[in-house]
Amino acid sequence: MAKSSTRLVLICGLPASGKSTLARQLAPKIPAIRLDKDAWVTQLGADLWDEEFRVRLEHQLWVHSQDLLAQGQSVILEWGHWARVERDQKRLGARALGVGVELHYLDAPLEELIERAERRNASGEWTASPMTRAHFERWATIFQPPDEEETLLFDKPVAEG
Numbered sequence: 001m002a003k004s005s006t007r008l009v010l011i012c013g014l015p016a017s018g019k020s021t022l023a024r025q026l027a028p029k030i031p032a033i034r035l036d037k038d039a040w041v042t043q044l045g046a047d048l049w050d051e052e053f054r055v056r057l058e059h060q061l062w063v064h065s066q067d068l069l070a071q072g073q074s075v076i077l078e079w080g081h082w083a084r085v086e087r088d089q090k091r092l093g094a095r096a097l098g099v100g101v102e103l104h105y106l107d108a109p110l111e112e113l114i115e116r117a118e119r120r121n122a123s124g125e126w127t128a129s130p131m132t133r134a135h136f137e138r139w140a141t142i143f144q145p146p147d148e149e150e151t152l153l154f155d156k157p158v159a160e161g
């Protein structure tokens with residue numbers, strides 16, 4: 001049985017918007033288990049750009065998250081949640097389990113994201129094929145930022161980064 005303080009924390013934002021950084025800050029404060037899809041992809045030996053693998057892994061991580069939440073363990077999902085429909089599915093899943101659900105949206109100017117990605121490529125922190133300006137320009141047209149109406153459907157965050 002989930003405890004009333006149990007929470008699903010969704011982090012939403014484009015690449016390099018600071019999702020993993022925020023998730024690391026929130027995890028001990030909530031406290032919550034962080035599920036970092038990119039780390040799992042890498043550690044399982046797959047390519048970070050292998051979309052089919054990412055979709056299958058994400059499905060499994062969501063199944064696992066629901067098990068954890070049902071046992072009273074709070075969870076942070078730090079992949080981008082670009083589409084409203086993905087966020088709706090997670091929010092309704094949490095509600096069905098009777099646990100809280102938070103949305104943290106990280107917004108930053110596209111130029112800033114491109115600069116961060118370039119620094120990350122150069123630093124060796126990112127070892128897969130690089131994210132380029134062209135990627136970010138395309139992703140910005142696909143990304144669906146949460147609006148106020150949607151934001152109000154979530155619970156107030158219990159911790160800030």
Ligand SMILES: Nc1ncnc2c1ncn2[C@@H]1O[C@H](COP(=O)(O)OP(=O)(O)OP(=O)(O)O)[C@@H](O)[C@H]1O
Nearest residue numbers: 013014015016017018019020021022038116120125
């Ligand atoms: N507020 C910030 N200002 C400057 N740099 C930042 C900020 N937040 C994060 N960074 C840097 O930007 C890069 C991306 O941050 P982070 O890994 O947290 O983003 P992310 O949203 O998880 O990215 P991805 O979607 O690729 O996983 C890192 O090198 C990080 O150190």
Ligand SMILES: [Mg+2]
Nearest residue numbers: 019020038078
């Ligand atoms: Mg990340």
